[in-house]
């Protein structure tokens with residue numbers, strides 16, 4: 341009896357996702373309110389605790405707040421997500 345046609349590891353594409361460092365900053369665009377009442381687009385820049393690796397191999401990093409915002413959308417496109425938000429209180 342042979343099971344060779346069934347020997348298919350569906351998890352073989354799993355990647356090792358690099359850990360985040362203190363130097364990693366949130367990539368999410370943020371609306372920054374100016375003191376004159378105008379708003380400008382800038383990047384969030386908070387310390388990143390969540391890294392999402394897209395199927396294309398590129399990655400995005402987010403602070404806890406923006407990571408939560410984008411987590412569902414990222415998962416929907418097949419991104420692998422490393423969540424280090426448990427380090428915040430460490």
Ligand SMILES: [Zn+2]
Nearest residue numbers: 366384403406
């Ligand atoms: Zn952010």
